[in-house]
Amino acid sequence: MRPVSPLGRLRDGLMLVGFALYATPFLWQLLTAFKPEAELMVLPPLLPTRLTWEHFRAVLDQSVMLRALVNSLGVGTITTALALALGLFGAYGLTRYPIPGKGLLLLVVVGGTAFPQIATVSPLYLLLRALGLRDTWLALILANTSFALPLVIWLLTGFLQEVPAQLEEAAAVDGASRPRAFRWIVLPLLAPGLASAALLTFLFSWNEFLFAYTFTATEASRTVPVALALFPGVFEVPWGDIAAASMLASVPPVVLVIVLQRYLVRGLLGGALRE
């Protein structure tokens, strides 16, 4: 590492300010969420005279947003668990067993990641309604799982290929059964890859709008993006409350990007950099 000159430091500092400016749309909304009601509809000044929790309190006092947060969290968690379980077995089968038509299957999986939701939303709506699943968590879990699955399989086959099959063969020679070798050798080595796939799936489910907007009808299953899109404003648009609700909707993505960045980056690159 070369020593950094003062000029280099200045340049780095200025660039960092530039990157912070890139996040302005978000930071501006963050500031808005803490602005007192009376100061919302005046600009300038840019900065408020004081900060307030009133908008967050107003949003959390209504049952809509609170319920939506619970729904999103529940649907996201179950979707992630389900997609990961299905994807893990599928990817293991694809990488470790001589399955006929493997190349074609993988092609279908890759194609599946580019699938437009708008093309299947109408039959899925009819299907879920016929099954009596309208406005339930299960409807969203099923729809989101099927949508996230191709990406999960794609990511996990990539990560599994990095785990040498010889390790399992060596374990088999030592008398370990396949499930045992899978549990004690493959799974620990696959853990970071699983974490990446889980994070991307949860994020997809948390952010998903089209299915959630179409398949839900009431607070019982509305997720955060839907509640935010339908945010009630009786006489005028409650900008402060919308800003506070947006910030609540942004908590998981923010945590992901700041705390778990390593896994996010690995997942994104793992999905994109393969042939």
Place this chain on the structure above:
Amino acid sequence: MRDRRSWHGLLLLAPALLTLGALTLYPTVWVLWLSLQRRVPIFDVHRFEGIGNYAFLATDPRFWKAAQVTVLFTIASVALEAVGGVLTALALRGQRWGSRVALSLLLLAWALPSVVTAKLFEWLYNPAVGLINFVLGGLPLNWLGDPRLALPGLILADVWRTMPFVTLLCYARLLAIPVEIYEAAQLDGAGAVATLTRVTLPLLRRILLIAVLFRTLDAIRSFDLMFVLTGGGPAGTTETLTVYAYRSLFQAVQLGLGSAVGVVVFALVMLTAWAYLRALRSEGIVA
């Protein structure tokens, strides 16, 4: 022995295949079937129509306008993201400290729900107290209400949201370029500009083309941002094919017609992917 192993493999794959079959493949076949029907539940209309819906779309000005908006939106967004993505990736690589923080600030935009992005930009574009008009010196521009400004406004929001993905891919590629290549370029007397245009950019080409493919497919099928930010308005200037499909399906409740538009989006995505991969293959970029 080999047969039994195949069966075990298929058994492991079966739950995933069944899920995809029931919830993706089956609906895909069904939507094709739906698109061949005239279904207006509120009038209790339900009959087979053959290619009637497609024939209608072929002469439907609203459909062609939506197709035009989709193509315009896709090309403009992806082009801006590619250029911006390369530039920010180069800036990131130059960063000796704080690159992790810088990457967080960028990726934040990518990770937010698109409904949140729509709300952020709705507030930024506010004609009276929006930050954008304020920065422009108090111009009273009605971004989302003016038919000339709505599409550029929408594109800007989309570029903000998705450019970081291109940045990340290019940045990862830049980090993987061995220092020796640059040292060799320096020895050969290449200046900063020559190094950029003769060494760095050619090495970025492959990953950039792949990023552009991903982004193009994403842009064609995107829906949330325009639906929430502009709702397709004003005067249909931001109505993409996806928004048109949704409105036909669930607001006009014409399931057949809406499904036909959905099928068109599907075909557009697949054709684009196919054509693009063919072009990449002929250049030897993908196998």
